[in-house]
Amino acid sequence: MVRNKTVLLAFRLVLGGLFVYAGAVKVLDPLDFAQNIRNYDLVGQSLSLIAAVVLPWLEILSGLFLIAGVWKRGAALVISGLLVFFVVLTVVTMIRGLDVDCGCFGALSRKAGWSVILEDLAMLYLGMCLLFQKRRTSP
Amino acid sequence: MSEARRVLRQALAIGALGLIAAAAVHFPLIKRFARGEFKESFFQAAEYPGVRMITLAEAEDLWAAGEALVLDARAGSFFAQGHVPRARNIPAAGSGDALSREILDRPRDMTIVVYCEGGACQSSLALAKRLHDEGFKDIRVFSGGWEEWTKAGLPEEKGDGQE
Numbered sequence: 001m002v003r004n005k006t007v008l009l010a011f012r013l014v015l016g017g018l019f020v021y022a023g024a025v026k027v028l029d030p031l032d033f034a035q036n037i038r039n040y041d042l043v044g045q046s047l048s049l050i051a052a053v054v055l056p057w058l059e060i061l062s063g064l065f066l067i068a069g070v071w072k073r074g075a076a077l078v079i080s081g082l083l084v085f086f087v088v089l090t091v092v093t094m095i096r097g098l099d100v101d102c103g104c105f106g107a108l109s110r111k112a113g114w115s116v117i118l119e120d121l122a123m124l125y126l127g128m129c130l131l132f133q134k135r136r137t138s139p
Numbered sequence: 140m141s142e143a144r145r146v147l148r149q150a151l152a153i154g155a156l157g158l159i160a161a162a163a164v165h166f167p168l169i170k171r172f173a174r175g176e177f178k179e180s181f182f183q184a185a186e187y188p189g190v191r192m193i194t195l196a197e198a199e200d201l202w203a204a205g206e207a208l209v210l211d212a213r214a215g216s217f218f219a220q221g222h223v224p225r226a227r228n229i230p231a232a233g234s235g236d237a238l239s240r241e242i243l244d245r246p247r248d249m250t251i252v253v254y255c256e257g258g259a260c261q262s263s264l265a266l267a268k269r270l271h272d273e274g275f276k277d278i279r280v281f282s283g284g285w286e287e288w289t290k291a292g293l294p295e296e297k298g299d300g301q302e
Contacts, residue, residue: 030168031181038181039261049172049181053165057157065153074149081150097214101265131146 002129011126016066018123019079022105023059026052036103040093040112058082066130073131080127087120182264189276190267195291198252198281207250210242212262213285215299223254223288224296229266238269247274257284 002008026033034052038045058078065075086104093100093112102112104119162169171177184190193201201207202223209226211218218228229238251270255263267278281288289295 027164030165031177031183034177035181035261035265039265041261045178045181046172049168049177053168054157054161057160057164058154061153061157061160071149071153073146074151074153077146077150078153097216 001132003134008130008133011129012066012069012072015079015123015126015130016063016075019059019063020067021063023056023061023063025105026056026103027060030056033103036101039098039100039103040089041096041098042089042092055082073133076127076130080124080131083120083124083127087117087124090116090120180261180264182268187268187271187278189271190278190280192282193252193279195281195283195287197279198254198283198288199291199293201250201252201279207252207279208242208245210251210253210266211285212253212255212266213260217256217285219297219299221289221295221297222285224294226254226296228299230262238273242270243273245275248276250277250279251275252279252281254281254284254288257282257286257288260284 002011030049030052033056034048037043037048037051043051059082062075062078062082065071066079090102090112094114098112100112102116104116182190202209202225205225209223210229211222211226212229213222214230215228218226218230222228227242229242253263253266253270255261255266263280263282263284267280270278
């Protein structure tokens with residue numbers, strides 16, 4: 001795990017920024033995102049809409065907290081949890097042979113596949129470094 | 140241990156704030172859903188004026204006339220097992236590279252019929268939206284899909300459709 005403070009700050013800004021962006025594009029078009037979730041064919045209409053309304057705000061808020069350096073480990077936990085979920089979801093989708101848009105970054109989204117998994121794992125690494133960083137001890 | 144609890148509490152607080160923000164910002168949308176909108180799909184017809192739903196009879200007529208382009212939005216493996224004769228396979232719940240030049244070079248006013256498995260399948264609608272975004276003006280979504288087509292005993296074709 002990375003311990004260097006500057007590197008950890010960079011991780012926070014990059015990961016936080018990515019999550020704020022990912023959440024913001026979804027908040028702007030919740031119905032499109034709800035359709036994306038529905039396309040995975042795992043949950044029905046109601047749950048798709050609830051997830052489409054709530055998930056983007058989790059992404060935005062955890063990203064903002066991470067950038068601001070407030071509750072940063074809590075934010076890293078939320079982000080890491082979401083990323084683990086996204087990886088499992090993408091693997092299951094690939095096993096089921098579905099051709100769906102990942103719905104991850106609005107217009108920059110692409111088919112749920114290996115590249116999405118690798119991207120999520122890279123972000124998960126940043127999240128884990130931030131989650132398990134040593135707590136600053138008071139002098 | 141207390142540190143882990145502190146982190147967990149922070150995460151839960153972020154979750155709670157997320158719920159509050161979602162409810163506040165999307166209240167009008169939630170109200171529309173509670174009133175019964177979006178029960179079948181998240182499709183808003185007003186945003187896609189060229190897209191409309193059709194029944195089996197309409198789909199069959201359009202197919203029999205032979206003038207409409209029929210697109211099957213299911214995955215290739217399902218398409219190969221059986222599809223509407225002369226249909227092209229565009230496995231598309233949205234992955235960006237699926238619309239080939241062969242589709243994009245067609246006149247924008249041609250009639251296109253799209254279908255998927257049927258029931259609650261969503262990919263035909265997703266494909267219809269993408270065709271609309273590419274400028275096509277007459278897109279008919281046969282929502283009964285493959286299930287209804289085969290139940291009605293209509294003609295089938297097998298193979299991947301690539302001559």
